Amino acid sequence: MDFPKERQAIIEVGQRLYDRGLVVANDGNVSMRLPDGSILCTPTGVSKGGMTPEMLPRVSLDGTVLYAMEGKGPSSEIKMHLRVYERDQSANGVVHAHPPYATAFAIRGETFDAPMMPETVVALPSIPLAGYATPSTHEVPDSIEPFVGTTSACLLEHHGALTWGPSLEQAMLSMERLEYMATVTAITRQLGGERRLSDERIMRLKEIFGT
Structure with missing residues (x-):
């Protein structure tokens, strides 16, 4: 199988997303830019906690499917990932998830980037x-x-969140940090405000x- 290490990296990120409750059911998608310039991504209709390496499709930057198991093509949301790779040559990993607190803010139509912690000011x-955009x-x-x-991150109104970075790991860390910031913001508002x-x-x- 081609790109076995990269496939395993996506499997592990998918499992982390699922284990941390950042996605449920078959929600969310993950992708990685490969050394040959093509994009490895998660398949449609599959739980991110139940993927296997051979399930992962590979597409070109224009969306042409280069490899996919029958019935396991790329999600229609791969368009969002490809736009990141097209517009940011430094981006090599993209994560889309539905983290509960961040998604709640996205549904409300507001963000939460008040500078409350040194770590978030820096990272x-x-x-x-x-x-809001119509899915697919x-x-x-x-x-x-x-x-x-x-x-390297944004909320998607009425949808969830998207993060990207120079590596898949950095994109995943940004998703974790995003949800932590949303959680802390919600708690501080309950305590009287940021x-x-x-x-x-x-x-x-x-x-x-x-x-």
Whole structure:
């Protein structure tokens, strides 16, 4: 089987998403840019906690299917992944999931990027909201395109969240961080509201970490 290590990496990320409750049933999708420029991705209609390496389709950057088991082609949402790879040459991994707290904010039509923790100021300072797009249409990649190249995550209105990065692992870490930020924000609002870092502290972080 071609690209066995990369296939295993996607299997492991899918299992992590499922185990952490960031996806349920057959929701979500994961992809990786391969050394030959093609894209390895998760199949349609399969739980991310129950995939096997041979199930994973491979497509070209224009969406042409290069390999797929019968009945296990790429999800229609591969269009969203391909748009990231087209617009950001540094992106080598993309994760789409439905993390509960982040998705709740997406359903409300609001984001949660107040600078409350040093880690988020450095690693994920901006979380824009992509406007609602009809699933399986080109509206979906069009909705996220304005944010590709300027951040590594966005909410999808009434849908979920999308993260990307220079590796699949970095994209997965961003998804975990995104959900943690959403959870902390929801809890702090229950306690009376966010308490932001001061501008001086934010500037100091940016000086130290070069963000």
